[in-house]
Amino acid sequence: MKFLAGNMRQLLGSGHPALDTVAKYYTKAEGKHVRPLIVLLMSRATARTPKTTRYNGQQSAESIDNPISPISILSDNNPELPSTKSPTKTESSYPAGDSEVLPSQRRLAEITELIHTASLLHDDVIDHSVSRRGSPSANLEFGNKMAVLGGDFLLSRASVALARLRDPEVTELLSTVIANLVEGEFMQLKNTARDEKNPVWTEDTISYYLQKTYLKSASLISKSCRAAALLGSSDKRTVEAAYAYGKNLGLAFQLVDDMLDYTISTQELGKPAGADLELGLATAPLLFAWKNNPELGGLVGRKFAGEGDVTRARDLVIQSNGIEQTRALAEEYASRAIAAISAFPESDAKEGLIEMAIKTLKRRK
């Protein structure tokens, strides 16, 4: 974790000063770095599980560690086209010390955070956000165009680093995540599958929401956990367990996020609270409230855009048991995450993963 931010910034160097600044902007503020922490814990927790032989290309610590250097864009030293000459190797980004986490798994943790950060740059444009982690959002600071291009640049550098792992299965997994994030975000443009004016609550309402939530919020961590186990050559059962842990934890994480939007102040949250209704989004607390109160259907249908809709919807959610039901569902997913890794050998890392699931439920930001 100590090397994470520095290594990410090294991956993000650009010879264009403005692009360099925008690309590194969200790596400056102290992020929570939850995802890379989980990837590293999963790597350690699976280190002593049964192993299998698998193809993993010509991956070597050296090829992973080669700097994608902050070159001048005017020179022909183009980092997107790795030269056949071996780049000058600077001090290793991965000093020895943790024999249980492979260099490829550490790089995976960085790639995961790069993809997440890219999605935040785009997300803040889509959501018209003005703050992130207690500071002005990138779109506010640099404008939409630079924020979008900055996000694209992060994705590109994440892709180069991914290709350098020389592991086709892991490349496929993380590339699918990028598609999943976009699919989830597209599903979120509608609150229900059919997007009617006056929708009626059905069981599909919740499954649509959970599918969207998986794609938007759980796909990255679940597939990254799976990738960590694959890079460690873990057997199939371990790989599936790692994936199940990430999937359930990701779902729990987003349910808590959706709950905090109703229960915590902007100041404590570090980003605007109550933003979901303002954005027209019907999340879990409201969907549970709607089951017992058909009035909410009309508001959902017009995305809370009518006069007083946001206040009315919030009041109805707060009077309902929607928030409690959301918390209960988050608890269920967190328990499933813990159960998924029960067969892993006892270790500090396994304890860490369990603690992450518990902390997800307790977090207030």
Ligand code: FPP
């Ligand atoms: C945060 O959600 C947003 C995401 C987890 C994913 C956003 C995905 C995209 C914008 C698609 C493009 C993807 C890439 C990889 C460039 P939120 O708005 O609910 O959370 P917030 O409160 O932190 O803003």
Ligand code: MG
């Ligand atoms: Mg947002």
Ligand code: MG
């Ligand atoms: Mg969003």
